[in-house]
Amino acid sequence: MGGGGFTMEPDNPALDDFILTLAEARVPRICLLPTASGDGEAQIRQFHATFGARACEPRHISLFRLGSRPVPLRETLLAQDAIYVGGGSMLGLLAVWRALGLDAILRECWQAGVVLAGLSAGAMCWFEWGLTSSLGAPAPAPGLGFLPGSLSVHMDGEPARLPVYRAAVASGALPDGYAADDGVALLFRGTALQEVVTSRPGRRALRVAAGGERALTPRPLARPDRAGPPPEIAEYRRVRALRDR
Amino acid sequence: MEPGNPLLDDYALSLCRRKKPRVCFLPSASGDADHYVVRFYRHFSSDACEPSHVSLFRRDRGPGRVREHLLKQDLIYVGGGSILSLLGVWRAHGIDEDLRAAWRAGVILVGVSAGSLCWFAAGLTAYHHDARPYRGLGLLPHSNAVHYEEEPQRRPAYHAALLSGALPGGYAACDGAALHFVGTELERVVLSRPDARAYRVDAAGGAVVERPLEATYLGERPQIALAAA
Numbered sequence: 001m002g003g004g005g006f007t008m009e010p011d012n013p014a015l016d017d018f019i020l021t022l023a024e025a026r027v028p029r030i031c032l033l034p035t036a037s038g039d040g041e042a043q044i045r046q047f048h049a050t051f052g053a054r055a056c057e058p059r060h061i062s063l064f065r066l067g068s069r070p071v072p073l074r075e076t077l078l079a080q081d082a083i084y085v086g087g088g089s090m091l092g093l094l095a096v097w098r099a100l101g102l103d104a105i106l107r108e109c110w111q112a113g114v115v116l117a118g119l120s121a122g123a124m125c126w127f128e129w130g131l132t133s134s135l136g137a138p139a140p141a142p143g144l145g146f147l148p149g150s151l152s153v154h155m156d157g158e159p160a161r162l163p164v165y166r167a168a169v170a171s172g173a174l175p176d177g178y179a180a181d182d183g184v185a186l187l188f189r190g191t192a193l194q195e196v197v198t199s200r201p202g203r204r205a206l207r208v209a210a211g212g213e214r215a216l217t218p219r220p221l222a223r224p225d226r227a228g229p230p231p232e233i234a235e236y237r238r239v240r241a242l243r244d245r
Numbered sequence: 246m247e248p249g250n251p252l253l254d255d256y257a258l259s260l261c262r263r264k265k266p267r268v269c270f271l272p273s274a275s276g277d278a279d280h281y282v283v284r285f286y287r288h289f290s291s292d293a294c295e296p297s298h299v300s301l302f303r304r305d306r307g308p309g310r311v312r313e314h315l316l317k318q319d320l321i322y323v324g325g326g327s328i329l330s331l332l333g334v335w336r337a338h339g340i341d342e343d344l345r346a347a348w349r350a351g352v353i354l355v356g357v358s359a360g361s362l363c364w365f366a367a368g369l370t371a372y373h374h375d376a377r378p379y380r381g382l383g384l385l386p387h388s389n390a391v392h393y394e395e396e397p398q399r400r401p402a403y404h405a406a407l408l409s410g411a412l413p414g415g416y417a418a419c420d421g422a423a424l425h426f427v428g429t430e431l432e433r434v435v436l437s438r439p440d441a442r443a444y445r446v447d448a449a450g451g452a453v454v455e456r457p458l459e460a461t462y463l464g465e466r467p468q469i470a471l472a473a474a
Contacts (some may be wrong), residue, residue: 038302064327067371089302091337094260099333134301135338176392 001119002153002180004048004199005012007043007087008119012219013050015198019082019117020056022187025116028081028115030062030207031051035096036088036121039064043086063096074105082115085122090141093121103144110146120153123186129174131165138164140174147191156203161215169208176209185213197221246288246324252463253423254288254439257320257355257461260425266319270298273334274326274359275451281324289322301338312343320353323360324379329370331359341382343423348384358391361424365389367412369402376402376410385429388415394442395420407448414447422460434460 005214020028034040039062045096051058059070077083083106090097097103110116116126125132125143129150132141138161140150150167161179168174178186178193183200186193196205198218205216246254258266269284270285272278289296297318299311305325315321320343323331335341346353362368366383368390369376376398381389390403399417406412416424416431421438424431434443445456 035276036279036302038300040276040302041279062276063276064278064330067327092302092334095333095337096327096330100327132288 001117001123001183001185001206002155003119003157003182004185005084005119006046009199010046010050012199012223013054014223015183015197016050017054018114018185018197018199018221019084022115022117023056023081025081027055027057029059029079030082030084031077031080032058032084032086033063033102033122034060034086034088035063035102036090036093036125037086038088038092040086040088043088047084047086057087063100063102066100073100073102074108076116077105077109080109080111080114083098083109084115084119085118085125087118087120087122089134090121090124090132091128093125094141094143096127096228097144105144106144113235116146123153124151124178127177129177131161131168131174133158133161140168147188148175150174150181150206151186152177155179155181155206166208166213169210174212176207176218179206179208181205195219199223215241246284247421247437250287250348250421250437251407253421253435254270254327256423256463257353257433258289258294258324260353261319262330263319266294267317268296268320268322269315269318270296270322270324271327271340271360272324273301273340274328274331274363275324275328275340276330276346277328278326285324296377297403301334301340311338311340312346315340315343315347316350317345318352320355321347323354323363325356325358325360326382327360328362328368332379332381332407333361335363342380345384354384360424361391361418362389365415367414368400369399369406369412371396371399378406383387387416389424390417390446393417393419393444403446407446408451410448414445417446417455418443431458434458436460436462437464438462439464439466 002077004203034043044060074166127143127147128145129152130143131138131152136239157164181203183202184205185200187195196216198220199221201220268289272281275281282298320443363381365381365385365387366390419441421441422443423435425433439462443458449452
């Protein structure tokens with residue numbers, strides 16, 4: 001996601017719901033990695049507020065608090081249906097993941113078919129390269145490289161990024177890739193782009209290559225019905241509320 | 246920054262030459278936790294010093310010219326948290342080099358837990374059942390262990406690593422004990438809790454030798470009242 005989802009548009013769960021539909025399980029297990037925000041409490045709270053009200057099993061892992069709350073990382077992450085990476089500092093995210101061996105674990109998850117999702121730093125991390133503002137001005141930063149090429153996010157929300165991205169791709173400093181507006185998500189199956197979707201009409205994505213540019217028109221996601229959840233989800237919530245008591 | 250006990254904070258401030266020292270907090274090991282930053286400003290109030298902090302994870306408070314800022318400080322205080330994350334994030338941002346430069350320039354470097362471990366050559370991660378050696382910044386050519394008697398798995402893991410040669414000899418500190426180095430030499434050990442302890446620990450001839458270090462309690466000893474029954 002170029003931006004969007006529960007952290008940026010808490011009143012519009014279209015992208016978060018879209019992520020849940022990608023997991024095959026009826027009640028998917030979804031784990032937030034809030035590492036890029038330094039395990040920020042606001043991000044964790046909003047994740048649980050959003051996904052706690054949906055047919056899924058949400059949890060999060062705070063890598064900074066493993067000392068006091070140990071979690072078997074590999075086993076826990078491999079048991080998820082979806083992993084959702086929050087935004088923040090791309091440089092910090094990758095540094096912490098590498099220090100703790102998450103890079104190898106997440107590759108295993110990806111190969112095992114776990115849906116990998118994220119916004120901003122949590123989207124760029126899957127590519128070979130992203131454009132980080134962790135050091136102030138936007139600058140290229142390496143990601144995990146599961147997806148070939150590069151990604152630049154917040155195309156509309158942070159207009160300083162696109163010119164830097166275009167110049168870096170044109171000069172060969174960054175490989176060809178994509179730029180995405182807030183609210184736009186690129187869906188890859190394996191390493192192939194399958195679909196571009198958006199939670200907000202009128203948003204766009206660009207394919208940016210050294211040889212030129214091409215606009216990608218996202219499919220608008222239906223805004224979820226505001227009348228309330230379908231009956232089976234309401235029932236699931238009641239059951240979970242009883243169980244958690 | 247112990248709750249209700251400013252002895253070690255005051256000691257660190259007393260080492261600064263300036264009357265109102267510039268003190269910068271680096272909460273990176275905690276992921277720049279908000280509550281930790283708040284605690285710092287409560288303990289290092291602007292009455293006693295010129296406090297600031299650098300967050301590497303909060304984009305609204307970007308580090309800007311971090312090196313310049315760090316080199317202007319009298320004291321840099323590194324908070325606790327995850328040592329591996331701390332070192333990883335610092336190296337990614339080049340903060341390790343900035344801190345080396347600050348050290349050479351005479352800035353006083355202080356820290357608790359992971360913020361103590363980082364200055365030494367090496368130590369052990371605290372993961373339960375999976376203590377692994379890591380390489381610190383190496384300003385101090387020793388190993389370091391913290392929470393030495395408070396967390397029961399630390400001492401045996403440290404001893405085993407010293408015996409196997411995975412770690413060089415070094416210093417172990419309990420909660421409330423601070424090791425004060427001048428250059429790379431231990432100058433003194435000070436305590437914020439009267440019964441806190443620190444040790445020099447080495448492997449010699451296939452055994453671990455643990456030598457308790459002489460230490461000074463920084464507070465007033467409680468008066469012992471003689472009550473006649």
